[in-house]
Amino acid sequence: MQKAVYTITPDDLALFTDLYELTMLQSYFDAGLTGEAVFSLYLRRLPEKRNYVLACGLSDVLDYLETVRFSDEAIAYIRSLGGFSERFLAWLGQFRFDGDVYAVPEGTPVFADEPILEVVAPIAEAQLVETFVMNQIHVQSMHASKAARVIHAAEGRAIIDFGGRRAHGLDAALKAARAFHIAGVTATSNVLAGYRYGLPVAGTMAHSYVEAFDSEREAFWTFARSHPDTILLVDTYDTLAGIDNVITLAEELGPEFRVRAVRIDSGDLADLAKEARTRLDAAGLGQIGIIGSGGLDEYEIAKLVADEAPFTGFGVGTAMGVSEDAPSLDLVYKLCAYGGVGRVKLSPDKPIYPGRKQVFRHELDGTAKSDVIARLDEELEGRPLLEPVMRHGARFPGVTKELNTIRDYARKEIERLPARLRSLSPANPPYEVEISGELADYTEIVRSRHR
Amino acid sequence: MQKAVYTITPDDLALFTDLYELTMLQSYFDAGLTGEAVFSLYLRRLPEKRNYVLACGLSDVLDYLETVRFSDEAIAYIRSLGGFSERFLAWLGQFRFDGDVYAVPEGTPVFADEPILEVVAPIAEAQLVETFVMNQIHVQSMHASKAARVIHAAEGRAIIDFGGRRAHGLDAALKAARAFHIAGVTATSNVLAGYRYGLPVAGTMAHSYVEAFDSEREAFWTFARSHPDTILLVDTYDTLAGIDNVITLAEELGPEFRVRAVRIDSGDLADLAKEARTRLDAAGLGQIGIIGSGGLDEYEIAKLVADEAPFTGFGVGTAMGVSEDAPSLDLVYKLCAYGGVGRVKLSPDKPIYPGRKQVFRHELDGTAKSDVIARLDEELEGRPLLEPVMRHGARFPGVTKELNTIRDYARKEIERLPARLRSLSPANPPYEVEISGELADYTEIVRSRHR
Numbered sequence: 001m002q003k004a005v006y007t008i009t010p011d012d013l014a015l016f017t018d019l020y021e022l023t024m025l026q027s028y029f030d031a032g033l034t035g036e037a038v039f040s041l042y043l044r045r046l047p048e049k050r051n052y053v054l055a056c057g058l059s060d061v062l063d064y065l066e067t068v069r070f071s072d073e074a075i076a077y078i079r080s081l082g083g084f085s086e087r088f089l090a091w092l093g094q095f096r097f098d099g100d101v102y103a104v105p106e107g108t109p110v111f112a113d114e115p116i117l118e119v120v121a122p123i124a125e126a127q128l129v130e131t132f133v134m135n136q137i138h139v140q141s142m143h144a145s146k147a148a149r150v151i152h153a154a155e156g157r158a159i160i161d162f163g164g165r166r167a168h169g170l171d172a173a174l175k176a177a178r179a180f181h182i183a184g185v186t187a188t189s190n191v192l193a194g195y196r197y198g199l200p201v202a203g204t205m206a207h208s209y210v211e212a213f214d215s216e217r218e219a220f221w222t223f224a225r226s227h228p229d230t231i232l233l234v235d236t237y238d239t240l241a242g243i244d245n246v247i248t249l250a251e252e253l254g255p256e257f258r259v260r261a262v263r264i265d266s267g268d269l270a271d272l273a274k275e276a277r278t279r280l281d282a283a284g285l286g287q288i289g290i291i292g293s294g295g296l297d298e299y300e301i302a303k304l305v306a307d308e309a310p311f312t313g314f315g316v317g318t319a320m321g322v323s324e325d326a327p328s329l330d331l332v333y334k335l336c337a338y339g340g341v342g343r344v345k346l347s348p349d350k351p352i353y354p355g356r357k358q359v360f361r362h363e364l365d366g367t368a369k370s371d372v373i374a375r376l377d378e379e380l381e382g383r384p385l386l387e388p389v390m391r392h393g394a395r396f397p398g399v400t401k402e403l404n405t406i407r408d409y410a411r412k413e414i415e416r417l418p419a420r421l422r423s424l425s426p427a428n429p430p431y432e433v434e435i436s437g438e439l440a441d442y443t444e445i446v447r448s449r450h451r
Numbered sequence: 452m453q454k455a456v457y458t459i460t461p462d463d464l465a466l467f468t469d470l471y472e473l474t475m476l477q478s479y480f481d482a483g484l485t486g487e488a489v490f491s492l493y494l495r496r497l498p499e500k501r502n503y504v505l506a507c508g509l510s511d512v513l514d515y516l517e518t519v520r521f522s523d524e525a526i527a528y529i530r531s532l533g534g535f536s537e538r539f540l541a542w543l544g545q546f547r548f549d550g551d552v553y554a555v556p557e558g559t560p561v562f563a564d565e566p567i568l569e570v571v572a573p574i575a576e577a578q579l580v581e582t583f584v585m586n587q588i589h590v591q592s593m594h595a596s597k598a599a600r601v602i603h604a605a606e607g608r609a610i611i612d613f614g615g616r617r618a619h620g621l622d623a624a625l626k627a628a629r630a631f632h633i634a635g636v637t638a639t640s641n642v643l644a645g646y647r648y649g650l651p652v653a654g655t656m657a658h659s660y661v662e663a664f665d666s667e668r669e670a671f672w673t674f675a676r677s678h679p680d681t682i683l684l685v686d687t688y689d690t691l692a693g694i695d696n697v698i699t700l701a702e703e704l705g706p707e708f709r710v711r712a713v714r715i716d717s718g719d720l721a722d723l724a725k726e727a728r729t730r731l732d733a734a735g736l737g738q739i740g741i742i743g744s745g746g747l748d749e750y751e752i753a754k755l756v757a758d759e760a761p762f763t764g765f766g767v768g769t770a771m772g773v774s775e776d777a778p779s780l781d782l783v784y785k786l787c788a789y790g791g792v793g794r795v796k797l798s799p800d801k802p803i804y805p806g807r808k809q810v811f812r813h814e815l816d817g818t819a820k821s822d823v824i825a826r827l828d829e830e831l832e833g834r835p836l837l838e839p840v841m842r843h844g845a846r847f848p849g850v851t852k853e854l855n856t857i858r859d860y861a862r863k864e865i866e867r868l869p870a871r872l873r874s875l876s877p878a879n880p881p882y883e884v885e886i887s888g889e890l891a892d893y894t895e896i897v898r899s900r901h902r
Contacts, residue, residue: 203470
């Protein structure tokens with residue numbers, strides 16, 4: 001049962017579901033529940049340290065919905081668990097997702113209670129896909145939202161994703177790189193992410209390279225021979241001595257010297273960068289950039305920028321790679337209609353809004369002022385955010401997979417937010433999201449049925 | 452370049468590396484650096500809220516090391532990045548990992564500075580694998596360490612992993628389920644994890660199932676017909692009314708009633724469980740268990756257990772699935788010898804220990820008292836933790852893949868720790884880890900070479 005090397009194949013994806021989805025499907029099948037369900041995916045609340053969440057991951061969800069199938073091997077495994085009828089398993093073998101999906105485009109800033117997507121499909125289809133849909137929108141939206149803060153803090157300086165080694169597993173490293181690109185990150189160090197998504201990849205040298213030589217000078221000299229346009233890591237032994245070694249290398253190589261930048265990974269980054277800048281400039285190496293790294297997050301970067309530390313870019317690893325201060329989003333996927341009738345759980349904390357919905361974003365002079373969550377058939381002022389993205393299991397051709405298009409869209413959408421939402425501090429006041437009168441009334445009607 | 456459905460194939464794994472590993476390899480190749488390197492993987496410090504880390508993920512690392520290869524497609528992609536010579540790319544096409552690995556067994560509690568594994572190989576081989584090795588040991592050790600706390604808090608009650616939907620991507624969900632099993636978790640809700648690793652899978656019903664019916668009673672009745680031995684979710688509308696519906700169902704079904712448990716997912720869990728227990732017992736349903744879920748972590752579980760809330764088990768999702776309070780470990784992979792000579796970066800905060808090492812765990816009456824990190828050739832009191840696991844790229848047959856064996860080992864190793872380390876609070880005093888005199892002296896010698 002265990003494969004020699006860990007991989008995920010398309011056949012595996014149908015099994016990437018919670019067991020209860022399958023037990024519920026068996027029971028829907030037994031009871032003949034084939035009516036149309038509406039499931040809504042939304043955030044119950046924003047993380048404390050996020051003023052908005054950048055919705056991301058739709059493309060992977062649509063790819064999955066178009067292709068999810070149970071292989072014979074998968075069916076055999078489900079059979080082995082017991083409790084499933086042969087008739088149901090035969091039906092499962094023919095399972096296809098044939099539903100419709102409405103979603104906000106990837107790269108849209110969203111707020112609590114706003115549907116990120118709504119699935120409209122026979123209940124079994126909409127139910128089964130819950131686990132995968134949540135997993136992928138969750139991880140990518142979480143990563144994009146964190147990266148947007150880092151980008152903002154860097155005020156135009158390059159940000160390079162160094163997070164793959166501490167991302168949670170292989171998929172997270174790749175999906176993070178995708179989400180980071182959408183949020184505006186310059187490049188990733190992860191080669192597979194570059195390959196899969198066509199992203200710029202970046203990287204230079206590690207301390208281990210420098211240590212493998214008898215001296216740092218020898219290491220720099222050797223590396224620059226292999227990679228003339230490189231970035232040299234200068235803090236293995238003594239950062240400023242490292243800078244002096246770069247200057248010596250420039251003198252030795254003369255016109256052949258093409259090193260693009262140095263990287264400082266430890267110590268007092270602001271002080272070291274300032275002194276490094278002074279020494280490089282004095283040596284006529286004003287063209288050499290300075291990259292900072294080593295445990296950076298948006299707060300540290302904002303501080304370095306405020307201190308006028310002369311960094312031209314930053315490598316950001318763990319803090320962004322695991323979204324350290326908000327490693328999860330309170331994202332849920334809730335049934336809100338079945339058989340054309342609104343349905344909700346009676347939640348003790350806050351209401352779930354029944355039926356299909358639309359979000360209208362009201363803008364003034366190009367700046368978002370407030371959103372209204374409304375019933376689908378309402379026509380309110382503002383720009384509707386949800387659009388059809390899949391019909392009868394087929395992705396709309398207009399839904400782009402082009403990451404640079406999504407990145408451009410995200411940048412524009414973030415620029416349209418009030419400035420206080422881009423701040424690293426909690427927005428005061430937070431962004432205003434209202435529930436339309438009609439939706440509030442309908443919610444009360446549906447809730448009252450079960451009280 | 453983009454595949455229709457997201458998958459990870461064995462061919463992809465060689466590209467799961469940071470670009471700088473490849474640029475360094477090109478330069479090692481150019482400069483003829485083929486000497487033997489020693490890289491050590493260890494934690495620079497424990498997370499604030501962990502008294503130990505449970506080492507996990509070795510098996511996936513060994514699988515990878517045995518099989519990592521660059522496909523023609525991968526080589527073509529690397530060529531497209533520029534800066535790599537054809538001679539180097541031809542060499543890369545023949546790349547195999549032919550080194551030796553020494554490691555602590557999966558399921559071993561480890562502390563700051565202790566090598567979790569050491570790779571001894573030609574420098575290019577030991578260098579290239581850094582990203583994958585770190586990623587996999589990191590994610591699994593992080594998850595196992597979190598789960599060990601949850602298990603401890605539950606004092607023998609069943610723990611079910613519900614985390615897949617909010618785990619960071621697909622790989623994390625699967626690797627978490629594996630690590631959770633090693634740490635003692637009872638079952639996972641993730642079907643693919645069950646399939647891949649042969650784990651017990653568990654799951655029942657969601658609120659959406661109950662809502663799809665006109666009444667909760669009808670939902671329970673229908674579900675119990677499909678799945679007689681099930682667990683019914685009772686908090687969709689009103690938890691105690693839900694309990695009463697279960698009791699009614701028992702009366703209606705008579706001897707056919709085989710429901711095993713109820714699940715409460717919201718509200719005041721302790722109060723609701725106590726009242727549910729009273730009502731179930733009064734109805735002669737003492738055999739029915741009560742499962743608690745809904746945002747639980749080890750602290751909440753410990754509180755419920757202390758309150759004598761009559762739960763027989765808990766479903767734990769996000770908090771364990773993303774290791775919410777410690778979503779990263781400060782795990783590093785450092786060169787500590789090249790060409791038989793100890794090497795270190797001069798770190799501003801704490802020393803890196805050069806050369807190959809061993810960890811001796813000193814035990815008294817079956818309880819671990821302290822560890823000593825020593826040079827490899829020292830023979831000290833106590834149990835050596837690192838053992839050979841791979842030679843010349845081939846896994847030692849004795850290194851088990853059997854998860855239940857690893858789980859048993861982990862349980863025994865955790866039991867051997869002083870009780871204060873299993874506490875949810877910071878151990879006071881923390882576990883004692885010393886550096887042997889010889890290692891301290893050698894470290895000073897190596898450091899002095901670069902000062």
